[in-house]
Amino acid sequence: MTVLFLNWGMFLILGSLSSFWMGLNYLNSGKVNFLEFNFLEMNSCSMNFIILVDWISLIFTSFVMFISCMVVLYSQEYMGDEVFKKRFILLVLGFVFSMMLMIMSPNLISILLGWDGLGLISYCLVIYYQNVKSFNAGMLTVLSNRIGDIFILLSIAWMMNYGSWNFLFYLNLNDYSMKLIFFMVTLAAFTKSAQIPFSSWLPAAMAAPTPVSALVHSSTLVTAGVYLLIRFNISLEVLNWFILLIGILTMFMSGIAANMEVDLKKIIALSTLSQLGLMMSILGVGSSLLAFFHLLTHALFKALLFMCAGSLIHMMANFQDIRFMGGLVFKLPLTLTLFNVSNLSLCGLPFLSGFYSKDLILEFFSFSFFNFSLYLLFLLSLGLTVSYSVRLTFYLLFNNFSFLSLNQVQENFHMILKSSLMMFFVMLFSGSSLNWLLLEVPFFIFLPFLMKIMAFVFIFLGFLLGMNLMQMNLNWYFYFLKLKIHFYLVNMWNLTILSVSGLNYMFLQVGLWFSLVLDQGWFEFYSGKGIVSFMSLKTLEFQYFLKNFLKFNLIFMFLWICLIFIMY
Secondary structure (H helix, E strand, C coil), X not given: CHHHHHHHHHHHHHHHHHHHXXXXXXXXXXXXXXXXXXXXEECCEEEEEEEEECHHHHHHHHHHHHHHHHHHHHHHHHCCCCCCHHHHHHHXXXXXXXXXXXXXXXXXXXXXXXXXXXXXXXXXXXXXXXXXXXXXXXXXXXXXXXXXXXXXXXXXXXXXXXCCCEHHHHCCCCCHHHHHHHHHHHHHHHHHCCCCCCCCHHHHHHHCCHHHHHHHHHHHCCCHHHHHHHHCHHHCHHHHHHHHHHHHHHHHHHHHHHHHCCEHHHHHHHHHHHHHHHHHHHHHHCCHHHHHHHHHHHHHHHHHHHHHXXXXXXXXXXXXXXXXXXXXXXXXXXXXXXXXXXXXXXXXXXXXXXXXXXXXXXXXXXCCCCCHHHHHHHHHHHHHHHHHHHHHHHHHHCCCCCCCCCCCCCCCHHHHHHHHHHHHHHHHHHHHHHHHHXXXXXXXXXXXXXXXXXXXXXXXXXXXXXXXXXCCCHHHHHHHHHHCHHHHHHCCCCHHHHHHHHHHHHHHHHHHHHHHHHHHHXXXXXXXXXXXXXXXXXXXXXXXXXXXXXXXXXXXXXXXXXXXXXXX
C-alpha cells in the first residue's frame, strides 16, 4: 500500500509542475485555448465537450495537484491503521478529477458534472468514519450543496434561451435573462463557499479525516464557488453590493465564532470561512485578480495549517480540545514551528505569503466607494482574524499541558518530513513569487495617514483581544453560558440550528403526527394489522365450525323442525 501512495504522489507532483510551467507560458503570451471534442453529431444536433485552457485554469490546477500530492503523502502515515486505504486514495483522486473538470470548463453542463462530483465525493469523505456525528454532518453538507446544484440546473435551463451553454460567450450581455443567470450562479457559489446563510456545513464537515480537511475544506471544494465567480466576474457589476455585503458579514460572523470555539479543527474551519468571506468581499469590490491571488496563497498556508493540526491530533490520541494542548512547544517543536508560521501567514505578517495578498486587498478596499459601516466591519473582521490566531497560538505554546499525566507525545517525522516541510517552503515563497508573476504593474497605493494606520490599530486591538481570550478562566465561560451569549456566538448566530432544526423541524413534526395518528393509529386499525386480526378471528371461527360440522348440522335440523311445529 505504501507504493500506492508514493506512485500517486509522484503522478500528482509531475502533473502539478507541468501545469504550472504551461500556466507561466500562457500568462507570458496571453493565450487562451479552447479544446473542443465532438462526441456525437446527428442531423443538426451536435454534442460537444469544451476545455478552457488559460493561465488561470492551469495555475489553479497546478496548485490543486500539488496540495493533493502533499495530502496523499501525508495520508500514508495518518491513515496507516486504516483498513480500506485503496478506497481512500480513489476518493481523493476522484475529488481531484472533479475539481479539474470544474476548473477547465467554460460550459455550464460540464461545470455541473464537476460540481456534482465535488458534492458527492465530499459527502463520501465526510461520512468516512461512519458514526452518527459523521452521518449528520454529511447529510448537512450534501443538502446545503444540493441547493447550489439546483441553482446551477436552473441556470442551465434558462441558458437554453441563448442556444448554447458556453457562458463565456455571453458574459458581456446585460439583458434581464443574463442578470437572472448571474444571480443564480452567485447563489450557487454562496452555497459551495459556505457564505451566509449556508455557513453551517463547513464546521460540521470537520468530521472527515484531517487529510480530507486539508485538501477538501481548505483549498479546493470551498474555493470552487469563489473560482466560479472569478470566471463570471466580467458581468457581476450588478450584484457587487450583494456579494460585498454577504462576504463581510460572513467574515465578521466566522471571526467571532472562531474566538469562542475550543475545537482545533473547527477553529481552522471557521478561519477558512473568514478567508472565503474576504475573497467574496474583494470580488464584490470588483477585483477578481486579487481574489485569485489570495485564493492561491490561502490554499497553501491553510492546507499546511490543517496538516499540522492533523499531526497534533494524531499524536494526542485523536483529541481536539485546545484547552488540553498547552506547552506543546517543548514536546513538538518542529510541528509547532510550521503551525505558527502558517498561522502568522494567515494573520498577514509582513513578508510571509498571506501578507502580499491581504495587504493589497485591504488597501484596494480602502479605495472603494461604499459607506463607513462596511469599512468598519471589514476592519473589525481583520482584527478578529488576528485575535483567534493569537488565541490559538498562545493556547498551544504557553498554556499548561493538561492532557494525560502519563503520555508520550513526540514528533512524527514521517508526516513532517515527507509533506509538511515541502509545503512549508512552497508556502513561504509563494506570496512574493505570485505577486511578481501575476501583477503586471507593481501596486503603489497612496492613502491618507489615518486610513493607512487604521489597519495596524485594528491588528493591535485584535492581538490584545486574543491575549485576553486566552486568559479567560471557567468563571468567564460560566458567565457567558449564563447569558447564553457563548452558545449563540459559537453556533454562528444560530445558523447551525436554523439550517438543521429550522428547516426540518416542521416536516419532522408532521411526519411524527402521520406516524402516530395514521400509521400506528387509524390506518393500522382499519388496514394492515386490523384486517389481519379480523381475518384471523373469522378464520378461527370458521375452522371451529368445520371441525364440528355434524353437530352443527343436527342442531340446525332440530331447530328447523321446532320452528316448523311452532309455526303450524
